[in-house]
Amino acid sequence: MPVSEGLIAGLIDLNRADDEGLAAQLTGQLRRLIASGRLGKGRALPSSRQLAGDLGVSRNTVTYAFEQLAAEGYLAASHGRRPVVIVDGAERIDAAGAAISRPRAPKPRLSPWASKLQQADWPMSYQAPLKPLRPGHGDAREFPNDIWGRCLRRSAVGAARRELGPVNRPRLREALAHYLATSRGVRAGADQILILPSAQAALTLIAAAVITPGDEVWVENPGYPGAAAAFRASGARVTGIGLDEQGMQRIAGQATPTLIFMTPSHQHPTGRLMSLARRTEFLRASRPGKTWIVEDDYDGEFHYDSRPVPALQGLDAHGRVFYVGTFSKAMTSDIRLGYLVAPPAMVSTLEIAQRHIGLIASSHIQEALAEFIADGHFLAHLRRVRRLYHARRDYLVAGLERHLGEVLTVEVPSGGIQLVARLKRGRTDQAAVKRLGEAGVVTRALSSLALGKPRDHGLLLGFAAWRESEISAAVRTMASCF
């Protein structure tokens, strides 16, 4: 909608703390208002004196912005006159500053993959505001950045002498193979490990390599939306399988599909642990070469109440399991590193696909991480945050039970970084999430993780990333919202 003149200053939001200077901010914001059509062609802007007064900035700042936009062809500005907009939002400016009409762009014809991708898009956890009790993350403030910085520095110094050939760095593959074997019971040679920018990249790569459009894929319901999205985009028919106390239900008598995606260590989002019996059942039902299992062990490092249950991959003697992991939870979300342990028969296909798509993680970071793991810093960090997250889980559970026991039923997970609290008495979770968000507490609706019509309503709450003082303030705020 076009903007009346008196409101122009109200649309400008300058931040004095921003590294970008005030003049550059003002220029950018006016440019966007013109390009979007909100300041239409022929519109006179306030004088530099008036706008400077309205915004509380110096007149020079405004004069700079006007001159810059005049030089770019957006404004006609002459001395002593108010500048006038000379293009409209539908026009573009060419390199010489002249307005050129934007041709009416026809709707682009997308590939089946991109069309499906758009329907399958979902909000990732790091798109939510960084506020208690945002789920899906560990506490970046606890990460030993000084040690990590030293590893990065040494890796950078060594870069000049490094072979660029192996995209999956051998030292990191070795370190990871050893860690996964000893900590998670994964049975794989280092050469089966692909290092990727995320676990999500691993899911996309697997989908691209094994799904033929029309194939059936089972996922947990409720479950991790990123997995359903990756398989849907490849043309799979995705079926949500319900959960019971042992995790994903095995549907007796039903033929198994092309692929089964599961999070057996801590089911996402409920945190349930898949029993050994159930794991074995799924493995038995999956015929080698016909049904793949994708085991996403996104936060298997964090177990609190019992000894960790080894990965399902380690039980598989027939090469049916893709094992996927990430450093987003165990280190920090912005490290952007994940990995995929491929069944032997799939390694070379996946390596070609990895290079082809360019899903190659930076050698600098891979080498730094290899050192971080080999020198024991990774395990030391895990030991420390495991204790901390365990205490935070207990603290959140106790707070919820004390202050919100009437409205919520807490499901206490045996590990992980988040928990589900179910809403009692027929309440719907979307409205609760909205109300809590307005009060400053970030949660996720359990129903938003359902495939099809949601059966359960609840809140997904993160505990690992938040200090006890933050958890206690958030719980008090939550109590005032119900």
Ligand SMILES: Cc1ncc(COP(=O)(O)O)c(C=O)c1O
């Ligand atoms: C179950 C599950 N798998 C995978 C991921 C994605 O990890 P990454 O950040 O490495 O893509 C997440 C992130 O929230 C997750 O919850």
